[in-house]
Amino acid sequence: MDAKRAFSLLKKIGFTRMGGTNEELQAANILVDEIKSIGGQATIEEFDVNSQTIKTQKLFADGVEYEVVAYGNSGNTAKDGLTAPFYYMEYFTDNDIAKFEAKGKIVLTNSYMSLATYKSLADTGCVGFITFGGDVLDKKSNSDLMTRELRQPLKDYKTLPGVNMRAADAMKLVKQKPKNITIKIEQDEFKTKSRNVVAEIKGELDEVIVFTAHYDSVNFSKGVYDNGSGSVLLMEMYRHYTKVKPRRTLRFIWTGCEERGLLGSKAYVAAHEQELSKIVFCINVDVGAPVLGTERIVVTAEESLTHAIDYMTKELGHAIQVKSDIYSSDAIPFADKGIPGVNFMRDGAPGCNHIHDRNDTMFYLSSDALKSTGEFLEKFSDRYINSYVFPVPRKIPDDIKKKVDKYLNPIKDLL
Numbered sequence: 001m002d003a004k005r006a007f008s009l010l011k012k013i014g015f016t017r018m019g020g021t022n023e024e025l026q027a028a029n030i031l032v033d034e035i036k037s038i039g040g041q042a043t044i045e046e047f048d049v050n051s052q053t054i055k056t057q058k059l060f061a062d063g064v065e066y067e068v069v070a071y072g073n074s075g076n077t078a079k080d081g082l083t084a085p086f087y088y089m090e091y092f093t094d095n096d097i098a099k100f101e102a103k104g105k106i107v108l109t110n111s112y113m114s115l116a117t118y119k120s121l122a123d124t125g126c127v128g129f130i131t132f133g134g135d136v137l138d139k140k141s142n143s144d145l146m147t148r149e150l151r152q153p154l155k156d157y158k159t160l161p162g163v164n165m166r167a168a169d170a171m172k173l174v175k176q177k178p179k180n181i182t183i184k185i186e187q188d189e190f191k192t193k194s195r196n197v198v199a200e201i202k203g204e205l206d207e208v209i210v211f212t213a214h215y216d217s218v219n220f221s222k223g224v225y226d227n228g229s230g231s232v233l234l235m236e237m238y239r240h241y242t243k244v245k246p247r248r249t250l251r252f253i254w255t256g257c258e259e260r261g262l263l264g265s266k267a268y269v270a271a272h273e274q275e276l277s278k279i280v281f282c283i284n285v286d287v288g289a290p291v292l293g294t295e296r297i298v299v300t301a302e303e304s305l306t307h308a309i310d311y312m313t314k315e316l317g318h319a320i321q322v323k324s325d326i327y328s329s330d331a332i333p334f335a336d337k338g339i340p341g342v343n344f345m346r347d348g349a350p351g352c353n354h355i356h357d358r359n360d361t362m363f364y365l366s367s368d369a370l371k372s373t374g375e376f377l378e379k380f381s382d383r384y385i386n387s388y389v390f391p392v393p394r395k396i397p398d399d400i401k402k403k404v405d406k407y408l409n410p411i412k413d414l415l
Contacts, residue, residue: 001240001378003371006232009034010289010370013231014224014362019216019257019264020049020192027215031197031231031254038239042199047267049194049257050152056186059130059163061086061178068130068163070185072149075159077128081184082106082161084127088174092117102126106181108170113162115154115410122158128183129162132170140166144220144358151261153410161185194256196264201241203249208275209385210251210339211237212265212284212330214258221360225353227258229288229346229365233374240378247386248280255330258286265330269337280394282341283381284331287355288373289365290348295320295373298327300400301340305392309342309380318376326403335404340392342380346373 013030017023028044035042050073057070087105089098102121106128109117113131133146148164163183213230217223231254238252255264299306303324310322331341353364
């Protein structure tokens with residue numbers, strides 16, 4: 001584990017690289033070139049994703065125009081916009097008066113649009129929605145108005161036009177108390193390509209263990225913490241096993257479009273359905289390297305593995321929190337196919353690093369902190385990859401399975 005070398009690669013891919021963009025392809029090619037420099041071979045596997053070109057995104061309230069960004073994939077309003085009564089919905093429950101108030105209105109919700117809230121709004125006859133992000137203390141000069149997207153399961157249920165705005169503007173809008181507001185959205189929706197980068201190291205056995213890490217970022221973010229750090233740790237593991245022949249075959253998958261709903265790992269699982277029976281385990285790495293932070297491992301497998309890893313951390317002297325659960329990252333589509341896994345991460349301490357914004361930069365990270373995750377990752381991997389008999393049953397416990405299903409099919413329980 002050469003953390004300084006990994007840190008150098010992290011700087012190379014430390015630019016905004018949203019899924020489905022040319023910048024994502026640029027990052028993919030950097031990873032491919034790195035693999036070639038090690039003496040390996042890599043392939044780029046493309047898959048289709050939604051994209052859009054936003055032409056118009058506006059919100060007017062009694063003559064005042066607010067800066068907004070349209071939700072991608074949320075359709076278009078009429079040319080002259082959608083005008084309707086304004087309603088600020090503080091929260092939504094089945095017994096709440098909001099379900100009566102939202103009908104026929106453009107609704108402002110508190111922060112992120114949850115799946116349950118979206119369905120409830122659609123069912124009540126809401127005609128459009130507004131969300132907000134950030135902090136009311138944010139200044140335009142040092143913050144960004146984040147783009148958001150209506151994910152396909154919601155669009156398939158019902159397409160509602162929506163916009164996102166800054167928290168300070170949302171507060172101003174509520175104080176203004178407009179009777180009616182107008183939103184205008186014009187966008188061209190189309191398909192584009194995202195891609196996974198895949199490299200393999202043959203082992204003595206046919207059993208396959210996959211390593212996953214996503215290399216895409218969100219808009220405005222350099223994405224070095226999330227998840228350039230995991231991507232370079234995977235590259236160090238690839239280097240390691242080119243020198244130390246593994247007992248089991250290893251497949252390294254740098255996934256695209258994770259930030260848009262695990263699209264890369266979902267695409268890989270779908271495209272390789274017939275090969276999945278040979279995959280016995282997934283090792284996923286997502287976020288790392290903050291100077292001030294906490295090492296964590298989330299186990300998506302039988303609870304006995306959680307205990308075994310916890311014992312191992314104590315045996316080898318690594319301070320790591322270990323628990324059984326799902327983790328919102330690329331091991332989930334594999335778990336959905338009955339493939340157990342573990343998720344490695346180093347979370348930043350509160351207030352000591354940033355995620356999903358312009359402040360996800362190298363400033364908050366260090367090679368020493370990256371090495372902290374990498375050292376145990378290597379020790380764990382060596383032990384399990386080279387075990388005489390693979391000790392983790394290829395199945396997912398019922399409680400974990402329910403969580404995976406709810407995560408991947410969030411609308412199903414609401415129908």
